[in-house]
Amino acid sequence: MSSTAPRPPLYPILLSLRGRHCLVAGLGEVGQRKLAGLLACDPASVLALxxxxxxxLxxxxxxxxxxPRVVFACRACSRADVRGRALVFAATGNAEENARIAAxxxxxxxxxxxxxxxxLGAFSVPAVARRGGLSATLSTxxxxPALARRWRHELEDWLAPRARMVRLMARLRPLVLALHAETGQNTRLFRALAASPxxxxxxxxxxxxxxxCLLAELPPVLHVHIAELLDDLA
Structure with missing residues (x-):
């Protein structure tokens, strides 16, 4: 049995790429997946090599x-290319080249x-399940990775009915905050709704x-918004 120390846990983070610049080296199957995933998150640009x-291709x-956000170049990745990038994906299909880029x-x-x-890298990409504005990530x-992909599909089924609750809260939260009630009062309201059926x-x-339920929990001034809060959620 190996005596190697257990690997420390990875730090989970959901990163906004809006306005940021990324790089993908290699456009094989793996690189294409990475590039498509980046573009879905609306970066400012992606240099694809x-x-x-x-x-x-x-x-x-x-x-x-x-x-239009992709800048393509037919060449190897240079030291200057990685500077200032929010994320870099070394996916060339050549292990030595990927290690060089990681360095x-x-x-x-x-x-x-x-x-x-x-x-050799600084981060891994978890399996991501999305339904509407709700997302969950899973890593083994x-x-x-094969199990992570399988469980991602199971997570998508689990998230589907809960996405409606997220849509409701996304509509309600700004209305509640606009009342400028004390933080504790808002916290109690949001927790009561989260715990409700x-x-x-x-x-x-x-x-x-x-x-x-909303009539019972919401301040009377917000009752006029209940119909729009529930619109198209059935």
Missing amino acids: DAARPEN AAGAAALIKD LCREAGVLCNCASAPD GGAS LQTWLAEGDLESCRQ
């Missing part, structure tokens, strides 16, 4: 580099994901029970 010329990669990132203090050797710490009633499409 690959050894193949644009006309020789796979169809998926060719479609991705047409995005450049360490020198520059830039977060890097190394596809061929995760321990590198033990089994609203989630179950929304999943069942029982809007009348939801309406009665």
Whole structure:
């Protein structure tokens, strides 16, 4: 049995990429997934590097580099390329090249994901399940990406009815905060709603029970908004 010390846990974080600049080196299947995932999060730009010329890229990669936020170059990654990047993905399909890029990132203090050797990078990408504005991430710490993908689908089914509750709270929260009540009062209200059966009633499409609950819990001044809060949530 190995005596190697257990790997410390990874620090979980949900990072906004809006206005940030990223880099993907390699546009094979892995690189395409990384690039598509970045573009879904609305970065300012993504520098995409690959050894193949644009006309020789796979169809998926060719479609991705047409995005106006993508700057494509047919060359290797340089030290200057990684400077100032929020995230770098080393996914060239060549383990030595990926390790070189990861080393450049360490020198520059830039977060890097190394596809061929995760321990050489600074972060891993968890499986992400999304339903509406609700998201959940799952990681096996590198033990089994296949299991993480399987459980991601199970998480999506679990999230689906709860996404309605998130939509309701997203509509309600700014209305409550606009009343400028004391923080403790708002906290009690939000916790009461979170603990209520609203989630179950929304999943069942029982809007009348939801309406009665909101009438009982919300300040009277917000009662006029109940219909719009529940609109299209059935």
